[in-house]
Amino acid sequence: DQQVKQNSPSLSVQEGRISILNCDYTNSMFDYFLWYKKYPAEGPTFLISISSIKDKNEDGRFTVFLNKSAKHLSLHIVPSQPGDSAVYFCAVTGANNLFFGTGTRLTVIP
Amino acid sequence: ETGVTQSPTHLIKTRGQQVTLRCSSQSGHNTVSWYQQALGQGPQFIFQYYREEENGRGNFPPRFSGLQFPNYSSELNVNALELDDSALYLCASSLMHSGANVLTFGAGSRLTVL
Numbered sequence: 650d651q652q653v654k655q656n657s658p659s660l661s662v663q664e665g666r667i668s669i670l671n672c673d674y675t676n677s678m679f680d681y682f683l684w685y686k687k688y689p690a691e692g693p694t695f696l697i698s699i700s701s702i703k704d705k706n707e708d709g710r711f712t713v714f715l716n717k718s719a720k721h722l723s724l725h726i727v728p729s730q731p732g733d734s735a736v737y738f739c740a741v742t743g744a745n746n747l748f749f750g751t752g753t754r755l756t757v758i759p
Numbered sequence: 760e761t762g763v764t765q766s767p768t769h770l771i772k773t774r775g776q777q778v779t780l781r782c783s784s785q786s787g788h789n790t791v792s793w794y795q796q797a798l799g800q801g802p803q804f805i806f807q808y809y810r811e812e813e814n815g816r817g818n819f820p821p822r823f824s825g826l827q828f829p830n831y832s833s834e835l836n837v838n839a840l841e842l843d844d845s846a847l848y849l850c851a852s853s854l855m856h857s858g859a860n861v862l863t864f865g866a867g868s869r870l871t872v873l
Contacts (some may be wrong), residue, residue, distance in 0.1 A: 693802065746815055
């Protein structure tokens with residue numbers, strides 16, 4: 650029973666353009682939604698989060714949008730940089746854990 | 760501020776053996792969680808420890824067990840290893856009741872079961 654789904658396993662974007670990563674979830678009771686980034690041979694690193702009472706949160710080049718009626722979360726990166734190439738996981742908060750999606754591998758082409 | 764460190768980084772075991780993985784939490788954190796990440800999947804919650812007691816468990820059998828020590832370091836023990844236990848095991852620390860439950864992850868221990 651997958652709580653979080655990332656339907657795009659990979660995404661390629663030109664440097665300087667916008668990257669949009671998408672995520673769908675099943676349970677409308679989640680409180681917080683998070684994005685993590687993972688480089689090879691490293692653990693996931695927290696990127697940005699949003700509370701269920703908001704619909705947008707921005708941090709520099711990164712913006713997360715939350716559409717509660719559609720149970721949809723997206724991460725916008727603009728402008729994209731080659732250093733952004735990594736696997737991105739969305740996650741939602743459970744009682745005492747996070748439910749992760751399967752990840753989207755972003756490749757930013759110089 | 761030290762991050763989360765895990766050991767060993769890689770190990771190979773055979774089916775039926777037992778394994779212990781270790782984790783040191785980030786300074787200032789009092790909660791440790793363990794996740795299993797199989798190839799091509801997202802991390803799956805195994806369990807969480809707070810105040811040296813299990814504080815939640817995912818859908819993993821009892822042969823997966825853990826400990827948290829007074830200094831907030833932790834161990835993950837897996838008995839009777841199966842081939843499907845081959846995965847990256849991630850330890851994460853956090854501060855209980857910190858709102859968004861932001862976890863700080865270690866680099867993981869990659870376990871191969873032959």
